[in-house]
Amino acid sequence: MKAAALAALVALCGSIAPAAMAASLTTKVEGIRAELSSKPEKPVKGRKTSYTVRLVDSAGKPIIDARVTLTGRMSDGMSTAAPLRPGGEAGVYRGEVLFTMEGRWDLTVRVVRQDGRLESPLREEVAR
């Protein structure tokens, strides 16, 4: 899994930063750090891509009370959605997406907690 990360700014409750490209990114907002990665790094049509998000608070403690979802949309209206469920280590959430068409998908990772939510956009180019 890719460790390198792209930095992106996100805001709580609403405004959304320009989408980062690549299957790995780190966002930091209001003390929450979210690291996203995918396997394979470059999604392929018709094969499952697994996404992993690691959430840590400002004290470096894993965040275990979040609900995490990943949604995707193409310009032609196709969409997909997957819950990322707690898995393995504390603060780590995992889920799988099956892309049914190659091309550009605009993804959103949504992290919901009691005191707010974080949305992080991500662009994928799904290979044939």
Ligand SMILES: [Cu+2]
């Ligand atoms: Cu499509």
